[in-house]
Amino acid sequence: MGVILTAGLANARRAGDRADYQEKNDHALPAGTINILAATNAKLTDAALLEALMIMTEAKAAVLSEYGIKSAVSGLVATGTGTDCATLACGEGPPLRWCGKHVLFGEMLGRAVMEALSSSIAWEVNR
Template identity: 55%
Template sequence: MQPITSSTSIEQTRQHIHIAFSIPHRITSSAVLNGGIIHADHLVNLNVPKHNQCTEPPEETLAQYCIASGWKGTAVGMMTAASMDSFRMAKETVQDIDVVVMVTAGLSNARRIGDHAEHRFMVASPESPGTINIVVLTSAALTEAAGIEAVLMVTEAKSAALQNAGIKSAVSDGIATGTGTDSVAIVSGHGPETVRYCGKHVLFGEILGRMVTDTVAASIEWEFSDANSEPTSDEHHLRK
């Protein structure tokens, strides 16, 4: 495990990105395992095959993986078909507040918001796993409202990165705003600083938006590079 803040460590393998907390952290997320707002001891981004033949619910797959890995306590879990080699991490410390952004990305199901959906029932679930997964972690204590505002900022920043790169929707050929199966997690720290606002008018929001845009851009660059066909060490993409 590699420390990234005083209470957080990270491990990267070809199968997963595992973030461990020395004390439980509040996480606001769209994760398939323990999504919503929850206090957790672990956060995992699990790689699964693009054409996964597993018939069990994804949350069960993630829960069993955490148990098999010996991760005790509550875990929040995402899935992705993107290679762990696409993992990029950025960290900045501003006015004693750490901000960390972590991204894995693949573009196989890029979509523009409002595109025609393949699944035509309101309660249907996408068959493919998450593709652009973004984790934001800060040492500051975020209010619940700020955590939700951070989700909005991350979404805008991701869309800006795809727009800057000219990524097109496979359905409409319009500029993509994401993929059909993205996931986001915002991890609140324990302070002593408290952040109540993180929109575009405040410094925290400026830093968050820029970092997410840049880190998503760096992650999707892997899709178009020769590196995606070359073996790399597990730690190669743990960048700060």
């Protein structure tokens, strides 16, 4: 398994924040997004794919919380940015029915996302 991501944080938001984009606005929002691409040779069922996206999203939110990244709108701990994306590319290898927190693959995926995002944020903070 591998994880590649971008870690722009200028657009940090918390789920439920007041929307700051209206169709009539024509100004650009600040750049910054967290895009996560994980890849595995395993063949995941639809249920496992949904659980994997949940794990990836929770891992991202956990790292933002650990670093105290705040929403630019509410000032509360951010859970992502306004333009995040998470994708999982699967192969035709060993079949996996599940990918939750009780399953080894879910643990591995969560750790991989957290490690990649943590190291990216740490690099940015220490530049």
